[in-house]
Amino acid sequence: MTLCILQIALDTPLNAVFDYRWVCDPANLPQVGQLALVPFGPREVVGLIVAVGTTTDVPEEKLKDALAVRTQLAPLSAQWLALAAFAAEYYQRPLGEVALPGVPKNLRVATTVALDRAIKKLAKVTDTHDATPVGMPTLNADQQAAADAIAGAAGFAPILLYGVTGSGKTEVYLQACAQVLAREPDGQILILVPEINLTPQLEANISARFPGVMLATLHSSLAEGERTLHWLAAHQGKARIVLGTRLAILASLPHLKLIVIDEEHDPSYKQQEGLRYSARDLAVWRAWQLKIPVVLGSATPSLESWHHAQARRYRKLELKQRAVSQATLPAVKLINLEHDKPRDGLTQPLIDALKLRLDRGEQSLLFLNRRGYSPVICCESCGWVSDCLRCTAFMVLHKGEHKLRCHHCSLEMRIPRHCPTCGNIDLQPLGRGTQRVEEGLQQMFPAARILRIDADSTRRKGSAQEAFETVHRGDVDILIGTQMVAKGHDFKKLTLVGILNPDTALFSHDYRASERLFAQLMQVAGRAGRTAQTEGGSASEVLIQTRYPEHPLYGAVVNHDYDRFATALLAEREQAGLPPFLYQAMLRAEAPELAKALEFLTAARDCVPHEGITINDPIPMSMTRVYNVDRAQLLVESPSRPALQAFLKVWMTRLREMKSRVKWSLEVDPVDI
Ligand SMILES: Nc1ncnc2c1ncn2[C@@H]1O[C@H](COP(=O)(O)OP(=O)(O)OP(=O)(O)O)[C@@H](O)[C@H]1O
């Protein structure tokens, strides 16, 4: 028997790896990348073996024995470990906190029942290795050129697939996949989409196209058993295509040959808690590491990717036209709310346009990025408003449920019968959310089939998919929804899009707000007119209700002019010294009192020398209080990424040593400022 010392990474905030003793047959030495069960405090936890040695600094009497090594599972590859190590270092988190959550929960428990079951189940799947595509449509010349360029790219090749909405980017991905799978008999492909809701549509497409290929999906709403099975299928190389949301970027894919990120501009690729990573950025790093192509697809690329393409670090492939012949981009019109006063939130031109679609049996989409009935209720006699008791936010009226609800801390209360301050019984809803628009529409068009899709209407598992299927079947006349309906979906009968209240984002303090608003409007507008105009049917159009029709952002949407808008925004950013010309990190602190959070950040600001790094003053976050804690932030900036990284490393060590009771976190490349 041989005694070895296993160095193990565990999912804990402690920035360290832990040594354990393991006695085994020398023919069966544990390997780096294997999972092991170990005692940790009072618990038994599964960790990841990152080194196997013979010595340790831990005194003999303190050294504990590992309990088991999961030999039935092939080790995670050195490349996967390098990806986790990179993410840990770049985002300044302990390795274990990055690596272990990437492994399904079922494999991180004391028993191996679930693991053994999944292994057995997968052993029965026979892989035909037949990647012959079925029913591949003939691509247009631009699509074909793009697909060939992607499939033909050698080595590390970041590619921006810039194609207008409805230009058939999906077909380009599938065609490129077909070529890669045919060429690489074991090759695997990773396709990322920003929203779970987009997976069923694409999953169906991929399965129909490649019936002989095993497809695995990875997203947060899988049941644990399924997740284990799919993760394992990817890890064993059996799943040749893996389709997932951002978390899939950390999947183990031993034969990865191509990564596709659809709607690469989408903010959902950024994880906003725990390990605050950008799946898009990690994808580019992973492609670089493996020397493979990575495709970033969008009609409205992020300014970061656009900037890389302009500087020729990314290759730009363009699809200028809609894929379906005679389908054209919709005409975008601005309706000035100063002249056309809305009734139930809808102006007359929009009401007329809706009527026309109803008469012709076509679909319309109304987009309003605000759920609930109204964002606040108020008392007109004393000025009381429905503030949340725990947050700097209003409680939103949910009329159907007779409730006020805070969208930040989920506090709920019954709608007061009279004003809590002055007793006035006439409390008024102020402003309009999707439920209120839905109610108005029902009164206006009693015979129409109206469907609302937002986080409230799709709470039940599977209900979002059902709702989208109803729209695809054509059983809906007017669809009203939040950003959930804005992206990616290919609604074939839709000829009208109405955009109800986009102005608020024009005046945000966040410099990214206009980039986001522009992308969102272009995306939602892009849901209209994706098939050819039928005889006697309507030309597709988009009506935007605004108080600022002269704003250049709307002008760019009217002209479908991403190029000019992006170029102007980039020039502004360069002049103002903002990303992507500058690198940032945000330190956030939260405490029961704002003063404590600010005090911590002030101490943090001064605790290490920071030449070449700008550290701004600590400020309260714009929504200061959430769930009874006050939050403040400190922005750190540098024109050099390596300089910022070097500083962060020293700074984080120092901050951990401070052992402050204030809860704090760091976000590298923050997206919400
Ligand atoms: N070569 C082709 N011939 C005919 N139809 C096509 C072709 N390529 C794509 N299509 C069809 O065009 C429509 C739009 O394609 P797709 O949804 O891939 O667009 P997209 O570029 O991803 O758009 P978006 O950015 O808006 O999501 C789909 O209905 C698709 O089936």
Ligand SMILES: [Zn+2]
């Ligand atoms: Zn609240």
